[in-house]
Amino acid sequence: MARPKTTPRTVDNPSVAEVTLQQLLEAVADPVRRSVIAQLATAGHDISCGAFDLPVSRSTATHHFNVLREAGIIHQHYQGTTKMNSLRPDDLDARFPGLIQAIIDSCVRENDQVTEVR
Amino acid sequence: MARPKTTPRTVDNPSVAEVTLQQLLEAVADPVRRSVIAQLATAGHDISCGAFDLPVSRSTATHHFNVLREAGIIHQHYQGTTKMNSLRPDDLDARFPGLIQAIIDSCVRENDQVTEVR
DNA sequence: CCGCTCCTTCGACGCCCGTCGTAGTATGAC
């Protein structure tokens, strides 16, 4: 009712308290998602969804971004039609001390190895 | 094959170099396996396969122990017909700095929460 | 209004993993 036909583009990033260890570890268990983490950590600035180098289709990529966001690993926000991604400030560290950082570090190393073999 | 009918009961625990990040994270993404980790960390001593409190059948438990061992997280050795399990000394720390310990800590906390709700 | 770009949603599909029960092997006690 009186709902606008068009919904504005917003993203709701979950609060830290809503994230479970299960979610976090599942999110990180997928190589594509780890690649996203590595690219974000290496770049040091926000990256749009389309600008990632990923071996999957756009729709699959969207899925992975959702998983990462719901796990509290990345933060997303719209900027026009473009969706920007950044590693979330490590407030997750309060719930899982040291875990996020250790994971990010491992992801970066893993990614470096891959690119260095090429 | 001239393979002896009876193979003595030995376990080969993989070397650290053979473990991949993928293996480690997959291993840790399962709640049953995290429970094993938590119980080992809390106990502080070796635990036999049969002495764990797990919500799955014995054969399934065996499967999980294999995954944990191949991921370099636990060490197994026979003692008669009993197979003992221990958390592996953190030589994995060289490959994935801080990761194992952060995971173990999170597993313990997670387990504590569960038991404290009861 | 039109078209273009980005990203999302939906349904479908295939495969892998966790699960089980059964049957089997190794060890130790009697």
Next chain:
DNA sequence: GTCATACTACGACGGGCGTCGAAGGAGCGG
């Protein structure tokens, strides 16, 4: 030797997740 115990190996099954393509909404620029 016989029996009991502890764990393993194997085959089967079901559900979930990653994957895709097609179709569609949101914003931007003419």
